[in-house]
Amino acid sequence: MIAPLDPAIVAWVSANVIPYEAELRQRLRRLCGSDAEVDDLVQDVYFRILKMESVQHVLEPKAFLMQVAKNILVDRFRREAIVHIEAVASLEALDVADPGPSPERVAMARAELKWVLGLVANLPERCRRVFSARKIDGLSQQETAQRLAISENVVEKEMMRGLKLVAEMVARVGVEGGAAAGQAELARRAPRKHNV
Incomplete structure (x- = not known):
């Protein structure tokens, strides 16, 4: 049985993540072989964020979204027996510059x-x-x-x-x-x- 979703996190995702979904999909298309794979990755991203206990630590939702997607891709690459070097090199497409001070x-x-x-x-x-x-x-x-x-x-x-x-x-x-x-x-x- 899946635990119920926290309404506060659902509201946060609606306000802070969904506005960047189109950009996420565009970036993932450069990394994935098909639209179905992009759909799967986006679903995994939403699942990972929605099952978090809190999102209060997130200061930059766009950068956070891209980092979650990047982490999921890295996890997938680790599980695969053969990884295309171009795919690993293309992970930088998900990087977002940190607007905060160094x-x-x-x-x-x-x-x-x-x-x-x-x-x-x-x-x-x-x-x-x-x-x-x-x-x-x-x-x-x-x-x-x-x-x-x-x-x-x-x-x-x-x-x-x-x-x-x-x-x-x-x-x-x-x-x-x-x-x-x-x-x-x-x-x-x-x-x-x-x-x-």
Whole structure:
């Protein structure tokens, strides 16, 4: 007996997979010997997706669909005694470029964010609190003034001061200069007296 299908996954397939079926069929025609084989593969793809416990991890449905089809073809090639080299070489027809950032770009962005947060952490206290409320928490100038119990004029002046200190550090050291040099320079330039 076949387990009942999850209605949420059926709805997800309807919205996110079916729109790409024509393109999948077109790509599979280059790899398969007949339309009947294409039909079988498409049916296997749907079956494999519909029996999944969850699809929440899928960020790019089109790429996911093509990868499922590619995996099914690879499984079939493994089972066959003779595999045509052209068929294996043609598997790249199912590849879809990943639109997301590369792992290197993600790592670099995280390092840059950590460095910038280090700069912000080394701003004078009131300047840091204002800068964090405005740029990190996304508060308006009025909301920042209310939260910190200061005037909007002070919020504006502290923001300008914070932006100037951060901009000077970035111009002087550059992002590649690293957090240590940036933090040391900012700490040296920041006044020691803190009025809250």
